[in-house]
Amino acid sequence: MLEYISGTPFLTWRSILDRVDPRSTISSRKASSSSDAFILDLYRNSLPLEFTRKDRCLTLERLERCIHSNYGASRFAISLFGSVVYGLDSDSSDSDISLFDAENPDGTRPIVTQGTPYDLRTFADHLRSSGFSIKAVITNANTPIISAKDPSTGIELDINVNHLNGSYNSLFFYHHGRLSPTLLLPLAFFIKTWAIQRGLSSSTLGSARNVTSYALLLLVLTYLVEIKAIENLFQQRSGSGWVDRDLVVQSKKGPPLTWKQRFSTGRGDGLPGEELVPISLLQAVEGFYQYVGRWEPMVSTEMVCLRVGGRTKRTRVTPQATMFVEDPFITSKNATGGVNASTSLLFFQEARRAKDILNRGGSVQGVLGR
Template identity: 25%
Template sequence: RNYRSRTECRGDINRLNAPFLAIYESLIPAEEEKQKQKQLMALLDKHVKEEWPGARLFLYGSCANSFGFRKSDIDVCLAIGDADINKSEILLKLADILKSDNLENVQALTRARVPIVKLMDPVTGISCDICVNNLLAVINTKLLRDYSKIDVRLRQLAFIVKHWAKSRGVNETYQGTLSSYAYVLMCIHFLQQRSPSILPCLQDMEITYSVNVDNVKCSFFDQVEKLQGFGSRNGESIAQLVWAFFNYWAYCHDYANDVISIRTGSIVSKRAKDWTRRIGNDRHLICIEDPFEVSHDLGRVVDKRSIRVLREEFERAAEIMQHDPNPCVKLFEPY
C-alpha cells in the first residue's frame, strides 16, 4: 500500500531543504560528547565489575540508537545473567557503590515503572539512568541504529519530528502523548512505505542476527553496510518527506482500523491484533506495534483527550508545511 496525500505538495517545497538540514546539523551531538560518554561508561564499568564480575553494561536509548540530540542524558542497562535476581536489591547495592565515588545525586528509584539508579558525573557533566536487565531495550536500540545506517534521511526526518514533538509538548508519555521511541518507529514505517521505498523491512529479510530475550525471539538482517544506496531510487528530499509525514498523520492514516508495523514493513489491522476496544487502560486510539514485543502498542498511553491534542498538532504541522511562508520557524514554535 502506498500512502496517498490529500493534497499536492506546494511548489516551492525544496527551498525548505537547507533550513531543515541546518536544524538537523545543529542538534547532532558533537564528537567530544561521545568521548565523555565513553569515559563515564568506563568508570561505571570498573565499579560494576568489581562487585559483579560477570555483569555487563550496555548503552541504550537515544545515546546509542543515533537519534539522540546533543547534551542528552544517557541510558545504561546493567545486564546480570541471573534472571531470578531481585532488581531492587541490585539497584540499592549499585547506588551504594557509586555513592562512594565522586558521583553526584546518586539515587535508587526502585518503585518506578522501570526501576533505575540516577546519577550525575561532575567530571563529564553527564546525567545517567541505569536500569537492570532491560535487554529488549538494548536490542531495539540496535535495530533503530541499524535502520539509521541505511539512509541518512531517516536520521534527518526523525530529528526534525522529535524536535517538533518536544517543541510542541507532544513527547510526554505521562501526559498521554508519544515517546521518542514511538516517533522513530513512525518515521521508519513511513520511509518503508514510500514508493519506491527508502527503507527495507529488516525483520523480513535473511536473518543474520538473532537473540532470545525474555522469551521473545529477536531476529533480523543486520549487515546493513550491504544496503548502502537502498533508498537511492527514491529521490525525495527531506523537505518533501517532512511535508508528507505530517500530511500522512494528519489526513491519511486510518486511525479506526490500522496499526503501523515496522516488523512487517506494512500496515496490519487492529482487528487482527484484537486491538479494537479498550481493555483496562489500553485504548489503542493510535496504534504503533513494537517490533519485538508484538502485543505491545506504543500508542497505548494515548487517551481520549491526548489523541485530540496529537491529531490537532499533526494537522497544524501539515497546514504549516503546506501554506506557511516560514515553516521552519512556525513548526517549532513553543506551544
C-alpha cells in the same frame, strides 16, 4: 574498528562514543532545495560537542571501575542504548545503560541476586562510594532502574540490569540509520523537534501527554517503509548480517515472556532487493503529515505496525481514539500506550496544522514556528 560486547551483537560503549557520528559527515551543500538544506543543517547542528563526548567517556570509565571492583571484570558489561547509539542525542541527553549479564545472555533474571547488581539498593550504595549521586532507586517497575548523576561531569545515567530490549531496538535503529543517513535520522529529528515545540513530546509532560521520541521514531520509520523509501530490516530477505536471538522480558504483573529478536543488519550479499522510491526531505516531511492525516479517521481501528510494514487492523482493544504504535520488539506493547485520548487528538490537530502550512506554500521553518 568496531568492537562488540563478547557474545552479543551490541557495540561496546567505547565503540559507540568513539565512532564517527553520522551528523559529522552530513553536508547541506548539495541539498536539492533550501528546505532540505535547513533540515540537514538542523540535524547536523544537534551533534553533541566534543567535551560532552569526553565527559560521557569519563563517567562511563568511572561506572566501569565501580562494576569491576565490586562484581568482577568478566560477568557484567555496560551496554549503551537509546538515542546516543543511533545518533539522535544532544548535549543534554541522559545516558541509558543496561548491564549485560554474560551468565544470562537472553535477559533471564537469576534466582540468586545477592552479591550482584540485580540487588539495586546495594548497587546504588557502591555507586555512591564511587562518587555518583543517586537520584532514585526504582524497584517496583517492569524495568527497575537506578537514576544517578556523576557530579564531576554532570552526566546523568539511567541504569538497569540485563533488561535488553532497549539494546536490541537501539541496534535496529542504528543499522537502519546506516542504510539511509540523509533521510531517516534527519527526518526523525525534524519531527522530534516539531513535537517538542508543539508541546507533544517531553518527559516533563507526564506519560499521558508525552509522545515519546521512541514512538515518533517508530512512526517515522514505518511511514518511510510503507511508501518504500527505505528497506524494512525485519522483512529483508537477502544479506549476510543477521541478529537472531531470544529475549526474555521480565514483568511485575506476570511470568517472564520470551520474544524473538530477528532482523537484518543491512549487510547485503549483492542480491537485488526491493526497489526504493527516491524522495527528498521536503517531500518526506509533507508526506509524513499526510500519512498521519490518513491515519486519523482510522485511529480507533488501525495501528501502526513496523513488522508488517505499515498501518494494519488493530489486534488488541485500547481506549477509543488513542494512538496505537506497536512496539516491534515486544509486540504486546503499545509504544504510545501512556498517551491519552486528548493528547492523541492534539497530535492529529498539530499534524493537520503543519500540513496546512506546507499546502499553503509555507516553509518547513514555519512548521516549527520559526
